[in-house]
Amino acid sequence: MTAEVGAEAYPDLPLDPLLLNRASPWNIPVQVLEETTSSNDEMLRLGEEGHPEGTLLFAERQTAGRGQFHRPWSSAPGKGLWFSLLLRLPINDRTIPSLSAFAAVALMETLNELGIPGGGIKPPNDLLISGKKIAGILVETRTGKDSFAVVGIGLNVNHRRDDFPAELHDRATSLAMAAGGKFDRNAVASSMIRHLGKSERLMHDAPEKLLAAWNRHLLGVMPSAQP
Numbered sequence: 001m002t003a004e005v006g007a008e009a010y011p012d013l014p015l016d017p018l019l020l021n022r023a024s025p026w027n028i029p030v031q032v033l034e035e036t037t038s039s040n041d042e043m044l045r046l047g048e049e050g051h052p053e054g055t056l057l058f059a060e061r062q063t064a065g066r067g068q069f070h071r072p073w074s075s076a077p078g079k080g081l082w083f084s085l086l087l088r089l090p091i092n093d094r095t096i097p098s099l100s101a102f103a104a105v106a107l108m109e110t111l112n113e114l115g116i117p118g119g120g121i122k123p124p125n126d127l128l129i130s131g132k133k134i135a136g137i138l139v140e141t142r143t144g145k146d147s148f149a150v151v152g153i154g155l156n157v158n159h160r161r162d163d164f165p166a167e168l169h170d171r172a173t174s175l176a177m178a179a180g181g182k183f184d185r186n187a188v189a190s191s192m193i194r195h196l197g198k199s200e201r202l203m204h205d206a207p208e209k210l211l212a213a214w215n216r217h218l219l220g221v222m223p224s225a226q227p
Helices: 017-023 039-048 096-114 175-179 185-205 207-216
Strands: 031-033 056-059 080-087 119-122 126-129 132-142 148-156
Touching (some): 017 031, 039 080, 096 148, 096 207, 148 185
Antiparallel strands (some): 056 080, 119 126, 126 132, 132 148
């Protein structure tokens, strides 16, 4: 998948749930909302209602998107991917490190597939390219008899510099800005979903491999010289 140059290369088409369903390994219908406060708010409600693991919800527009510590998240309509994934698992000291890592690893694998160089993970929840934020992750959990986690992800896709608030012009970037051309958001979302599925399997089957991948992608960490 490559970027295309020119405003008409990839028009800002809406997300297509039928296309996204084909990418999902969970076989749960993907939901696309035109507008919500935040995808995590809506997914927390669905989790409390008993929706199954693998439920995915995308929002074309968020009126109150948020990141870590309830910081506001700028989510320009039709420009990025704002979505949440529901996972059902015990919430404890063994699972929390993997929960924090699995979405970041999936995002890095997506960037690699898209041919976007220079990315890295800034703990605990940001992905940067050349020092500028391109994606953020917010994990919220509920404990008890039916514990679950909601993993919220925001990825800037087709933003231009002026699509961000003025205070973010020097701190935020997007796939389009990094690659010099626009991307098909449905294709990027499908890639992201597939890599989330792979990371989720690692989280259950080989969490040590997932954490090793997370460490490899940390900004400022030199790769090991060992084979």
